[in-house]
Amino acid sequence: MSSDSPTFSLGKVRIIRVVEGLGLEIFTPVIRLLAGDDPKEQVKELARSVGVPLLSILAFLILWSNLAASVETRIGSLPGPAEVWTEAKGLVAEHYAERQKAVEFDQRMVVLKEKWEAEGRPWKNRVYSGKPTYFDQIWTSLKTVFAGFLVASLLAVPLGILCGLSRTMNAAFSPLIQIFKPVSPLAWLPIVMILVSALYTPEHPFFEKSFITSALTVSLCSLWPTLANTALGVASVNPDHMNVARVLRLPWQTRVFKIVVPSALPLIFTGLRLSLGVGWMVLIAAEMLAQNPGLGKFVWDMFQNGSSATLAQIMVAVFTIGIIGFMLDRLMVILQRAVSFEGTVSA
Amino acid sequence: MAAALLPTAPESEPARPLLELIGVSKSFCEGPNRTEVLSDLNLSVPEGEFLAIVGFSGSGKTTLINLIAGLERPDTGTIELDGRPITGPGPDRGVVFQNYALLPWLTVLGNVQLAVDAVFKGERARAREERAMSYVRMVGLGEAQWKYPNELSGGMRQRVSVARGLAMDPKILLLDEPLSALDALTRATLQSEIERIWAADRKTVVMITNDVDEAILLADRIIPLRPGPKASLGPSFEVPLSRPRDRSSINDDPEFKKIRNEIVHYLMDVSRQASEATSKRRVIKPTVKPLALRPRSLPTAR
Numbered sequence: 001m002s003s004d005s006p007t008f009s010l011g012k013v014r015i016i017r018v019v020e021g022l023g024l025e026i027f028t029p030v031i032r033l034l035a036g037d038d039p040k041e042q043v044k045e046l047a048r049s050v051g052v053p054l055l056s057i058l059a060f061l062i063l064w065s066n067l068a069a070s071v072e073t074r075i076g077s078l079p080g081p082a083e084v085w086t087e088a089k090g091l092v093a094e095h096y097a098e099r100q101k102a103v104e105f106d107q108r109m110v111v112l113k114e115k116w117e118a119e120g121r122p123w124k125n126r127v128y129s130g131k132p133t134y135f136d137q138i139w140t141s142l143k144t145v146f147a148g149f150l151v152a153s154l155l156a157v158p159l160g161i162l163c164g165l166s167r168t169m170n171a172a173f174s175p176l177i178q179i180f181k182p183v184s185p186l187a188w189l190p191i192v193m194i195l196v197s198a199l200y201t202p203e204h205p206f207f208e209k210s211f212i213t214s215a216l217t218v219s220l221c222s223l224w225p226t227l228a229n230t231a232l233g234v235a236s237v238n239p240d241h242m243n244v245a246r247v248l249r250l251p252w253q254t255r256v257f258k259i260v261v262p263s264a265l266p267l268i269f270t271g272l273r274l275s276l277g278v279g280w281m282v283l284i285a286a287e288m289l290a291q292n293p294g295l296g297k298f299v300w301d302m303f304q305n306g307s308s309a310t311l312a313q314i315m316v317a318v319f320t321i322g323i324i325g326f327m328l329d330r331l332m333v334i335l336q337r338a339v340s341f342e343g344t345v346s347a
Numbered sequence: 348m349a350a351a352l353l354p355t356a357p358e359s360e361p362a363r364p365l366l367e368l369i370g371v372s373k374s375f376c377e378g379p380n381r382t383e384v385l386s387d388l389n390l391s392v393p394e395g396e397f398l399a400i401v402g403f404s405g406s407g408k409t410t411l412i413n414l415i416a417g418l419e420r421p422d423t424g425t426i427e428l429d430g431r432p433i434t435g436p437g438p439d440r441g442v443v444f445q446n447y448a449l450l451p452w453l454t455v456l457g458n459v460q461l462a463v464d465a466v467f468k469g470e471r472a473r474a475r476e477e478r479a480m481s482y483v484r485m486v487g488l489g490e491a492q493w494k495y496p497n498e499l500s501g502g503m504r505q506r507v508s509v510a511r512g513l514a515m516d517p518k519i520l521l522l523d524e525p526l527s528a529l530d531a532l533t534r535a536t537l538q539s540e541i542e543r544i545w546a547a548d549r550k551t552v553v554m555i556t557n558d559v560d561e562a563i564l565l566a567d568r569i570i571p572l573r574p575g576p577k578a579s580l581g582p583s584f585e586v587p588l589s590r591p592r593d594r595s596s597i598n599d600d601p602e603f604k605k606i607r608n609e610i611v612h613y614l615m616d617v618s619r620q621a622s623e624a625t626s627k628r629r630v631i632k633p634t635v636k637p638l639a640l641r642p643r644s645l646p647t648a649r
Binding site: 238240241243244246247248249250254258259262263265 | 416418435436437438440441442444446448450452461462465466515
């Protein structure tokens with residue numbers, strides 16, 4: 001197929017659209033290079049979108065390692081990139097070691113079970129109770145933030161639609177929203193903790209109290225961006241579209257779900273993206289205080305430990321939190337692009 | 348004698364007009380800023396007529412369409428469709444908006460289907476989809492049914508808008524400057540399209556336009572809307588040209604030239620009167636003579 005044929009260009013454009021839809025637009029110049037588009041332009045683009053960030057990361061690492069050696073603290077010198085990397089590897093190794101121990105424990109239990117049952121003694125299943133590894137903690141944090149985010153979205157989106165559609169409702173809720181919006185998670189947490197202790201008392205709790213406390217604190221702090229953006233999106237529906245709905249005499253359900261919500265969807269997703277970002281930040285603080293076994297607790301434990309490896313481990317946590325936050329944001333950008341009908345992301 | 352024994356045909360009643368406006372006026376804002384946009388409008392549109400209303404920008408044309416469509420209520424007077432006063436918008440008065448008002452998240456078929464689903468609720472899904480497709484094909488977009496509005500040109504978007512307006516099966520179709528957002532060449536193409544589609548089932552149409560030629564090409568009757576404020580309708584101009592009207596040959600038609608001249612002169616007169624009326628409201632200047640112009644004695648020679 002020659003590179004001049006229309007089928008070829010259409011194929012190239014389609015591949016680029018998919019790649020951009022997946023949030024991997026830094027690879028677009030690579031695809032264009034392979035297709036033979038203006039090489040100088042593509043190389044320049046690659047240099048700018050990939051080369052420059054890599055250089056700046058490298059510069060940052062060099063600067064950091066130079067500064068680190070010159071700062072002394074109560075618990076040792078500030079760790080440089082090398083120490084942090086070593087700690088990271090250590091945490092990963094610890095994770096696999098724990099998993100191995102769990103597997104060995106289960107194997108021992110199987111042998112013991114056969115022996116006891118052969119002797120006629122009653123057998124009770126025992127579960128390996130090792131400490132959670134770093135990856136377990138990451139997973140717990142992710143579960144908690146998504147639980148909180150889900151609760152926040154289920155509250156904020158319908159409320160936002162209501163406030164956007166009705167000026168009266170907006171006026172009714174506005175003062176409460178303005179007062180509760182600036183409250184820090186650290187102020188909500190004790191209240192949530194006390195309430196959860198008092199109200200959540202089932203026989204066999206499916207969720208840990210600390211999990212619920214952290215998730216609810218995340219919800220309380222992260223519902224405001226979604227609420228504000230949803231209300232704005234709904235209130236700014238094109239009046240011509242509403243006129244179409246009026247001429248067709250659409251019932252209110254059709255009006256809301258087929259016209260108002262699709263029209264407001266880009267702004268709703270902007271709000272969701274901001275909410276997830278806020279939620280992830282709030283989560284670490286909430287976990288620290290609620291002792292939810294996630295990254296927040298990891299940082300707190302390491303700090304209490306006060307060992308020589310503490311600072312390095314906390315820095316590993318900092319980078320982990322940052323990188324996961326970045327990936328979550330990218331995920332929301334992909335979702336936002338998927339629902340944007342103008343072909344552009346609004347934030 | 349024999350003639351007196353023959354039964355005489357009953358005198359047929361004059362057909363009731365489909366749309367009637369009686370003494371309609373509309374103003375905006377209350378108190379000192381109150382502007383009467385439309386004043387004492389009287390209009391009568393028989394069934395099957397293609398009426399064009401030509402007017403100046405800002406004279407209240409869109410307000411007029413909104414009143415007929417029921418999107419706004421008149422301050423005085425009544426608007427009756429088929430003898431019944433209208434109380435609000437409805438699919439019996441289909442509207443084709445100036446800015447198309449297509450829903451960008453629905454495809455071409457989806458946009459037309461929205462109208463069909465709203466009006467023909469009782470029909471089966473298959474029948475409704477067939478109906479929507481027939482209108483999409485009618486406006487020449489049978490190949491583009493899966494495209495989204497942002498993938499269409501202006502002319503194609505307007506066609507979808509027209510298809511949606513027709514798909515509601517309205518009693519009267521209201522076109523609010525449907526072609527003014529397009530370039531001249533696309534406009535010409537779409538004018539022929541509109542005539543072709545209209546000729547198929549001769550719906551009653553009220554079209555607002557600012558182009559006199561377009562009005563003469565498409566309409567049976569043209570009524571100018573005088574410039575505001577307090578705009579009212581001018582006299583009717585009948586367009587007796589036979590259909591179909593060919594754009595290239597019509598330019599040489601003396602009848603066409605005559606009607607065109609009449610309307611353009613009327614519009615120019617009316618516009619001149621309106622600007623004279625506003626210029627009469629001049630500021631009264633005080634009678635003061637500038638110093639330089641006062642009579643002075645000439646300097647005497649020494």
